[in-house]
Amino acid sequence: MGSCKRQMIFPDIAGEIFYFSKIDSTQAEAKRKLDDAISVPFTIIADTQIAGVGRFERKWYSPNGGTYFTWATDYLDNPAVSLIIGIALANTLKKLIPGYDVSIKWPNDLIHHNDKIAGILVEKYDNSLLIGIGINTFDDKDNYKSIPAGEWTRDEIISTFFHTLSSPWKNSDFSIWESFFLYGFEPFVHDFMELTFPQGTEIDVIQGKQVTTGRFHRVGVNGEIMLNSDGEILRFLSGEVSIKLHT
CATH class of the missing domain: 2.30.30.100 (SH3 type barrels.)
Known part of the structure; x- marks a missing residue:
């Protein structure tokens, strides 16, 4: 389950990128990196997780072909972190798949017609913030709903997510993440309401x-x-x- 480093065109917010072909979970590996004094930010990406987890320690099905990554960054004490990440992730999928009907299910899921297609796990660890994301991009139509196949790649989804998170938001001089750091969730209530269920x-x-x-x-x-x-x-x-x- 060794890792390799690749030179990727990701925004600086993503930090150093670590790739794994198979791993227990990207969250667990991020914790090991922090234990080894690796500085944030950094991102763990895996092709397959053999022990992926979601909220409440629920097992997260993680076969090859899915999109699994954890972003480790500076800690932010705000209960709405998963909602901000949901806004960025929903907009990412809408950019890559025009016309795709994706909604945020409070507090940490993305759904398509009531079927779960992505999940977000937020944890504090050693004064850092770990944000784990799993997206159903694999082909298992008999058992799980996945996002539609298209011209996108796994790394393009992750790169677009980080660009969405770090690019100027609407008419602001700040990105989504910077605005959230500065002003909290209040400026994003309307955006969330447009992306959630009625x-x-x-x-x-x-x-x-x-x-x-x-x-x-x-x-x-x-x-x-x-x-x-x-x-x-x-x-x-x-x-x-x-x-x-x-x-």
């Missing part, structure tokens, strides 16, 4: 064994999801919370 969608908010049902109201300025439950607006931060859409 207001009024019936959802379950799940906290352990507790389930709260209501209708999606909006996301708040701190990235919290707001639920209208029998006329009462309830707020939930990501943390140990997940949601289920009613279809």
